[in-house]
Amino acid sequence: MTETLKITNLHxxxxxxxxxxxxxxxxxxxxxxxxxxxxxxxxxxxxxxIMGHPNYEVTxxxxxxxxxxxxxxxxxxxxxxxxxxxxxRPMAIPGVKMADFLxxxxxxxxxxxxxxxxxxxxxRQFRKELTEKMEQLRMDTEFARRxxxxxxxxxxxxxxxxxxxxxxxPKFAILDETDSGLDVDAVKLASQSxxxxxxxxxxxxxxxxxxxxxxxxxxxxxxxxxxxKIVETGGVELAHELYTxxxxxxxxxxxxxxxxxxxxxxxx
Amino acid sequence: xxxxxxxxxxxxxEVFDAFLAxxxxxxxxxxxxxxAWKQFNKLGMPNNRDEEWMRTDIRLxxxxxxxxxxxxxxxxxLPTALLAxxxxxxxxxxxxxxxxxxxxxSPELAKQGVLFGSLDTLIQEHSSLLRPYMERQLIDPYKxxxxxxxxALWSGANLLFVPKGIKVANPFHSFSAMSPGGVDLGKTLxxxxxxxxxxxxxETASTEPDAxxxxxxxIELIVEKDARLRYVNLQNWGSGVWHFAHQMGHVGANAGLxxxxxALGSRLAKVNQHVAxxxxxxxxxxxxxxxxxxxxxxxxxxxxxxxxxxxRSDLLYKAALQDKSRTVWRGMIKVDEAAQRTDAYQRNDNxxxxxxxxxxxxxxxxxxxxxxxxxxxxxxxxVDDQQLFYAMTRGYTRQEAVRMIVTGFFQQVxxxxxxxxxxxxxxxxxxxxxxxxxx
Numbered sequence: 001m002t003e004t005l006k007i008t009n010l011h012x013x014x015x016x017x018x019x020x021x022x023x024x025x026x027x028x029x030x031x032x033x034x035x036x037x038x039x040x041x042x043x044x045x046x047x048x049x050i051m052g053h054p055n056y057e058v059t060x061x062x063x064x065x066x067x068x069x070x071x072x073x074x075x076x077x078x079x080x081x082x083x084x085x086x087x088x089r090p091m092a093i094p095g096v097k098m099a100d101f102l103x104x105x106x107x108x109x110x111x112x113x114x115x116x117x118x119x120x121x122x123x124r125q126f127r128k129e130l131t132e133k134m135e136q137l138r139m140d141t142e143f144a145r146r147x148x149x150x151x152x153x154x155x156x157x158x159x160x161x162x163x164x165x166x167x168x169x170p171k172f173a174i175l176d177e178t179d180s181g182l183d184v185d186a187v188k189l190a191s192q193s194x195x196x197x198x199x200x201x202x203x204x205x206x207x208x209x210x211x212x213x214x215x216x217x218x219x220x221x222x223x224x225x226x227x228x229k230i231v232e233t234g235g236v237e238l239a240h241e242l243y244t245x246x247x248x249x250x251x252x253x254x255x256x257x258x259x260x261x262x263x264x265x266x267x268x
Numbered sequence: 269x270x271x272x273x274x275x276x277x278x279x280x281x282e283v284f285d286a287f288l289a290x291x292x293x294x295x296x297x298x299x300x301x302x303x304a305w306k307q308f309n310k311l312g313m314p315n316n317r318d319e320e321w322m323r324t325d326i327r328l329x330x331x332x333x334x335x336x337x338x339x340x341x342x343x344x345x346l347p348t349a350l351l352a353x354x355x356x357x358x359x360x361x362x363x364x365x366x367x368x369x370x371x372x373x374s375p376e377l378a379k380q381g382v383l384f385g386s387l388d389t390l391i392q393e394h395s396s397l398l399r400p401y402m403e404r405q406l407i408d409p410y411k412x413x414x415x416x417x418x419x420a421l422w423s424g425a426n427l428l429f430v431p432k433g434i435k436v437a438n439p440f441h442s443f444s445a446m447s448p449g450g451v452d453l454g455k456t457l458x459x460x461x462x463x464x465x466x467x468x469x470x471e472t473a474s475t476e477p478d479a480x481x482x483x484x485x486x487i488e489l490i491v492e493k494d495a496r497l498r499y500v501n502l503q504n505w506g507s508g509v510w511h512f513a514h515q516m517g518h519v520g521a522n523a524g525l526x527x528x529x530x531a532l533g534s535r536l537a538k539v540n541q542h543v544a545x546x547x548x549x550x551x552x553x554x555x556x557x558x559x560x561x562x563x564x565x566x567x568x569x570x571x572x573x574x575x576x577x578x579x580r581s582d583l584l585y586k587a588a589l590q591d592k593s594r595t596v597w598r599g600m601i602k603v604d605e606a607a608q609r610t611d612a613y614q615r616n617d618n619x620x621x622x623x624x625x626x627x628x629x630x631x632x633x634x635x636x637x638x639x640x641x642x643x644x645x646x647x648x649x650x651v652d653d654q655q656l657f658y659a660m661t662r663g664y665t666r667q668e669a670v671r672m673i674v675t676g677f678f679q680q681v682x683x684x685x686x687x688x689x690x691x692x693x694x695x696x697x698x699x700x701x702x703x704x705x706x707x
Contacts, residue, residue, distance in 0.1 A: 051661050054653070075660035084661070091658040095679030096672055101662070104672070108663030116668050147676070164662065 003029040003066050005050070005083070005172045005203055011060035012042075012049050017267055019045045021228035021260060022061065027203040029171055032217050035207045036242050037225035040265055043207045044088065046225070047174040050205075051085045052078045065172075079105075080112035084170035086161035088177040092149040098160065099130060099144035102167055109168045133166045137193050154181035158190055166197040174205045179213040191216040211243040224250055227260030278332030279308075279417065287337065287421060291388075294395040297402070304409040304419035311413040323596045323628055324538050324567040329510050334482045336421065336451040337366065344447045344475040350693035351441060351469040351502055358438040358466075359384040359428075364475075365450040366424035380434050387425035387457055398427075401459050406488045406516040406544075414512040414538075418453060418486045425455035430464035430495075439467035439498075439687065446472070446505065448479035456487045460495035460523075469690065471502040473533070480508030480535070487515035489525065493547060496524040500690050504697070505533035507562060513539045521547025521576070528555040528685055530694050531566055532701070542571040545579035545607075555681050556585035559698045560593035560625070567596040572614065574607035574637075583614040586681050588674050588698070589625035600632040601642050610640040618648040619677045621670070621702070671702045 005027045012020035020042050027033055037043050049056045050063060052075035062069045065081055073081070093101065107120045120126075134141050139159060149157055158178050165173055175194070179187045187210070194204070195216040206213060214236065222238040223230045226247070231254040232238070242250075251258040284305050288298060314321040346362060346369075361371035361384065371385035383390050391398050409419030426442045446452045458468055474481060483505060491497045505511055511534035519525045531537060543552045552572065560566055572581040587595045599614045618627035631644040651673050659669035678698060682691045 053657055074666070075657055076663060076665050079661050079663040087658065087661075091652065091655045093655060093659070093673060093676050095676030101659075101672070104668070105659075105662035105664065108665075108668075112663075116665060116671075147679075168662070 003171055003203070004064075006064045007050070007061070008064070009061035010046075010049070010058065010063065012045060013057050013059050014045070014055060017264075018059070019056075019228055019264070020049070023228070023230055025223065025230060027172060027205060029203045030200060031220045032199065032204045032206065034214055034219035034222040034236075034239050035205055035225060036209065036222060036239060038247050038261070041225040041261060042228045043225050044176055047085055047176045047205070047207055050078075050174060051075055051083065080109055082109075082171035084165055084168055084172070085174040085176060086158070086165055086178050088180060090149050090157050090161055092147070092152075094147050094150045096148050097144070098146055098148055099127075101148045102130065102164060105164070106167050109170075130167065133163060133197070136196060137163055137166065138189070139163060155186045158182060158186070159193070162190060162193050162197070169198070170202060172203040172205070173199075174207065175213070176207045177209070178206070179208055179210055184212070187212045188215070209243075211239045214239055226250055226254055227257035227264060229257050229260070231257050278334060279336065279421075283336060284420065287423075292392060294391070294399070296395075296399060297391065300403070301420050304416050305421075307410050308413060308416035308420050311416055314412055320540075320569055320598070321538070324536070324565065326510075326536065326538070329536070334449075334451050336453065337423075338450070340365075340447065346443070346445050347473045347475055349441065349443045349471060350504070350697065351471050351500065351689055352443075353689055353693065355441070355689045356438050357441050358436050359440045360442070361385045361426060362443045362445070363424040363426070363454065364445045365447055366453045368424050377436060381431040382434060382436065383427055383429035384440055385427065387427035387455060388423055390427050397429075401457070401490055404490070406490070406518055407486050407514045411514065414484050415486070415514045417484050418455060418514070421453045422455040422486065423453055425457065426470070428458045428466065428468050430460045430466045432461040433463045435465040436467070439469050442468070442470045444470070444472045446474050446479070446481045446483065446509065448474065448476050448481065448506065450479075450481045452481070452483040452485065454483070454485045456485075458489045458497060458499065460491050460497050462492045463494040464492070465496045467498040467687065469500045469502075469687070471504060473504040474506030474509060477506055478508060479506030481506065482510045483512065483534075485513045487513065489517040489527070491517065491519045491523045491525050493520040494522050495520065498526045498687065500528045500530070500685075500687065502530040502693065503533055503537070507533065507535060507564070509534045511537040511539070513537075515539065515541045517543040517552065519543065519545050519547070519550040519552050522549040523547065524551045526553045526555075528690065529557070530697075531556070531558045531568075532697055534566070535564065537566040537568075539567070540569045540571070542573060543581060544573040544575060545581060546575045548576045548578045550576065550579045552581045553684065554581070554583040555684055556583075556587075557678055557681050557694055557698070558585070558587035558595055559590075559701055560587065560595055561590040561701060562593060563591070564593040565596075566594075568598070570597070570599045570614070572599075572601045572612055574601070574603040574610040574612060576606060577608045577610070579607065580611045581613070584681055584684065585616045586619075586678055587617070587627060588619040588621060588677060589627055590621045590701070592622070592624045594626045594628075596628045596630075598630045598632065599644065600634060601644070603635040603637050603640050603642065605636040608637045608639045610637060610642065612640070612642045614644045616646040617677070618646075619674065620648060620650045621674070671699055674702050675699060
C-alpha cells in the first residue's frame with residue numbers, strides 16, 4: 001500500500017488570525033511536490049502545521065498519515081512517525097554537538113517506542129553511518145563536532161538540515177525554503193544532495209520561490225498558494241512559469257484569494 | 269571518634285569550653301580559637317541592612333536549633349561520592365559531621381613530604397610548618413559571625429600540603445558528609461609550595477537527600493609562586509541544610525588556580541568566594557555551575573582581587589533555575605593601583621526553567637589602576653520554545669529536549685573543566701534534576 005500524507009480542508013489560525021483557509025493536499029510516498037506562492041501566502045505555516053508546531057491552531061479540517069488523523073499529535077510523535085521538516089531558519093542549540101544531537105534523534109526516530117534513558121544506537125555504528133553520509137554530502141567531518149547550528153553560515157545550516165534528513169530517513173519531508181540565502185552553486189549542491197540521499201523514496205514537499213532546487217528533484221506536482229489556499233496545481237512547467245513571470249496571472253485568476261491575501265497582509 | 273559526651277545546647281560557652289578541653293592543640297591555635305570565639309559572641313547576626321545580605325534572608329536561621337558535635341547512636345552510611353568514580357586517586361579522606369573518619373595517602377607521596385588528611389591531627393604533628401599559613405588568616409575571622417564561628421570551632425578539617433617542586437598527577441579527593449540535622453564546621457586548607465602542582469576534588473553531601481542541618485565552613489587555598497592548583501568543590505547538601513561559607517584563594521607570582529564550584533544542594537547558601545592575585549603573572553579561572561530547584565536560595569559573592577601587575581582572572585558562573593528557586597550572584601573585580609595590565613573578566617548566565625524562579629545578577633568593578641582590561645557580562649533567559657520545537661521535530665520528547673538544552677547551557681563551563689570525572693558527575697547530577705519546564 002502506498003503511504004500517504006493527506007491534508008483535507010485545513011483551516012489554521014495563529015493568535016486568532018486565520019492563515020490557512022481550507023488547504024487540500026495529498027502527497028504519496030515517492031512523489032515530489034513543489035509549493036510556491038508569494039510571501040505571506042501561508043506556505044511556511046503549512047509546513048509548521050504538518051510538523052505540529054504548538055503555536056498554530058487547527059480550527060477545521062484534518063491531517064492524516066496513512067488514514068490516521070494526526071492533527072492532535074505533538075511534534076515528537078510526528079517525527080517518530082516519519083515526518084521531517086528542513087527548517088528555513090533552524091535553531092541553534094549551543095553546547096550540544098551535532099553528532100550527539102543526531103545520535104539521539106536518529107535513535108528516537110528509528111525506534112519510535114523508545115523511552116528516555118533507553119539505549120542509543122551503538123556509537124561505532126552511528127559514527128560509521130554519519131561519516132558515510134557526510135562524505136556523500138561532501139561535508140567536512142569536523143562539522144559533527146560543532147554545536148548544533150551555532151555560528152553556522154546560512155549554507156552550513158541548510159546542509160546540516162539535509163544531513164539530518166539523510167540520517168533520519170523520513171517517509172515525508174518538508175523542505176522550507178532550503179534554497180533561500182544560498183548562492184547558485186550551493187543551491188545546486190543542495191538539490192543534488194536531496195536527490196542523492198534518496199529523495200525519490202520519500203514524499204517531499206519543497207517550499208520554494210525559485211525553480212533551481214527543483215532541477216534534480218523534478219516535481220510531479222506544483223501547487224500555488226495564495227491567501228491561505230492552494231489555488232492551482234500543475235506540473236513542473238507551472239514552477240518555471242511562476243519563477244519567470246511572478247504571480248500576477250494567479251492573482252487575476254483567483255480574485256477571492258487575492259483579496260484574502262490583501263486582508264492577511266494588512267492584519268500583520 | 270570523640271568519646272566525651274558534650275552538653276547539647278547550641279553554640280554555648282559550655283560547648284566551646286568542652287571542645288577546647290578535649291582537643292590537644294598547640295597553644296597558639298587555642299589562642300586564635302578563643303579570640304575568634306569572643307568575636308563570634310560579640311558580632312550580631314547579619315541582616316538585610318548589610319549590602320551582602322540584602323537579598324538573602326536568614327531570619328529563620330537560629331544557631332540554637334543546632335547541636336554541634338552531637339553523638340550518633342549508630343554511624344549513618346556515607347552517601348556515594350560522585351567525583352571519585354573511575355579516578356585513580358593520590359589520596360582520599362572522609363569526614364562525617366565534622367569528625368575525620370578515614371584517610372589514605374599514596375606512600376610515595378608521603379615519602380616526598382606531601383601531607384594529606386585530617387588537619388585536626390596533622391596540625392599537632394606539624395605545628396611550626398602550618399602555623400605561618402594558618403596565621404595569615406586569608407579569611408578574616410572578624411568578617412562576620414560565620415567566619416568567626418568557623419575560626420573558633422573548625423573541626424573535621426582537611427589539609428593538603430604539597431612541598432616545593434612536587435608535582436602530583438592524580439587527584440586527591442575529600443568527602444565531607446553530614447547526618448540529618450547535623451552540624452558541619454569543616455575547613456579545607458590547601459598549601460602548594462613554590463612550583464608544586466596538584467588537583468583536589470572535594471565534595472560535601474548529606475547522608476539523606478532531604479536532610480536538614482547546618483554547615484559553616486571555610487576554604488583557604490594558598491598557591492605559592494609558580495605552583496598550579498586545580499580545585500573542585502561540589503556542594504550537594506540535603507535540601508534542608510543552611511550553608512554558610514567563606515572561601516579564599518591566594519595565587520602567587522606566575523602561579524595558577526583553576527577553581528570550579530558546583531552548587532546543587534542546600535536550602536539556603538551564602539558563600540563568599542574570593543580570589544586574590546598577589547604576584548605578577550598570576551592567573552585564576554573560576555567556574556561556577558549551579559542548578560537550583562524547589563525553594564532553594566543560593567547566594568554567591570565573588571571577588572577577583574588583582575593586587576599585582578600582569579595578572580589574569582576569568583570567572584564564569586552559570587545557573588539553571590527550576591521551580592521557585594532563586595540565585596543571587598554579586599561579582600566584584602577589584603584592581604589595586606599597583607595591578608597595571610590586569611586582564612579580568614566576569615560573566616554570569618542564568619537559564620530560567622520556570623516563570624517563578626528568580627536570578628539576580630550584579631556585576632561590579634572597582635578599578636584603581638589605569639592600564640587594565642576589565643569586562644563583565646550577564647544574561648538571563650528562558651528555554652526558547654522554538655528550540656524545544658526544533659528538537660521535538662527531531663524525535664526528542666519535550667522532556668529530553670529540555671534536558672539537552674540545559675546540558676548544552678552548561679557545556680561552556682564543562683568545556684573549561686579538564687577533569688573528566690568532574691564533568692561527568694556534574695553533567696549527570698544536573699541531567700537527573702531537570703524536570704519539565706513549568707508554564
